[in-house]
Amino acid sequence: MAIALRQPSVIPGFGITLGFTIFYLGLLIVIPIAGLLLYTLQMSWDDFWRAVSDRQVVASYKLSFGASLIAALINLVFGAIVAWVLVRYRFTGKRIVDALVDLPFAMPTAVAGIALVTLYASTGWVGQYLNVYGIRIAYTQIGVIVALTYIGLPFVVRTVQPVLEDLDKEAEEASAIMGANRFTTIRRVILPALLPALLTGFALAFARALGEYGSVIFISGNLPFRTEITPLLIVAKAEQFDYAGAAAIAAFLLLLLINGLQWWASRRYR
Numbered sequence: 001m002a003i004a005l006r007q008p009s010v011i012p013g014f015g016i017t018l019g020f021t022i023f024y025l026g027l028l029i030v031i032p033i034a035g036l037l038l039y040t041l042q043m044s045w046d047d048f049w050r051a052v053s054d055r056q057v058v059a060s061y062k063l064s065f066g067a068s069l070i071a072a073l074i075n076l077v078f079g080a081i082v083a084w085v086l087v088r089y090r091f092t093g094k095r096i097v098d099a100l101v102d103l104p105f106a107m108p109t110a111v112a113g114i115a116l117v118t119l120y121a122s123t124g125w126v127g128q129y130l131n132v133y134g135i136r137i138a139y140t141q142i143g144v145i146v147a148l149t150y151i152g153l154p155f156v157v158r159t160v161q162p163v164l165e166d167l168d169k170e171a172e173e174a175s176a177i178m179g180a181n182r183f184t185t186i187r188r189v190i191l192p193a194l195l196p197a198l199l200t201g202f203a204l205a206f207a208r209a210l211g212e213y214g215s216v217i218f219i220s221g222n223l224p225f226r227t228e229i230t231p232l233l234i235v236a237k238a239e240q241f242d243y244a245g246a247a248a249i250a251a252f253l254l255l256l257l258i259n260g261l262q263w264w265a266s267r268r269y270r
């Protein structure tokens with residue numbers, strides 16, 4: 001009777017590395033999230049609902065989700081264009097432009113917020129000219145969108161860029177030879193290959209924008225019911241030692257984000 005023996009892996013140590021991976025993810029992600037949810041479960045339903053359904057909190061939800069969605073959509077379009085230019089064209093200063101894409105990753109968010117205020121305030125370098133036409137950026141909801149767009153751009157560019165680099169140009173040439181115009185080639189050849197990367201970059205930019213705090217609080221003005229984001233309310237309640245209220249708002253926001261990402265993933269893989 002032949003006995004099938006399990007062939008050893010070329011690189012041994014799968015069990016150890018898998019155990020370390022589970023331990024590491026559990027320590028950094030699962031345990032903090034579980035602790036947040038368990039802390040929230042100690043509240044009564046009435047207290048929880050009162051904390052998450054307050055008018056000021058609901059207004060912050062609308063702003064945070066709406067501005068994050070708009071910023072992610074903007075980055076979806078212009079991030080793809082930036083990635084296309086960096087991959088398909090050669091020009092002077094290309095390396096500098098490529099490095100500038102990572103600037104929102106490297107720059108502290110508070111510094112980014114101060115820079116945006118300096119730029120878009122009514123007396124700023126750009127804001128003073130927009131103010132002549134009655135356009136205000138700083139301390140408005142538009143300023144929130146600008147800040148969230150700034151911090152989310154690298155997620156789309158760095159997700160799409162490797163896919164573009166591996167994209168076979170022969171398929172585009174074949175499409176042109178068969179008589180397809182540029183728009184048809186983009187729609188039928190390039191876009192289907194980039195779609196998974198675009199959706200991933202969009203989801204990452206949206207999730208990052210939803211939790212952004214440092215760069216937004218400087219340019220938003222933090223006006224209740226107008227420019228106050230949800231992360232600011234969470235921090236404010238924590239500073240007031242209302243840990244239950246902060247945990248309830250954070251848990252509700254987390255559940256909304258998880259459900260939204262699950263819905264997005266199910267539609268993507270369907």
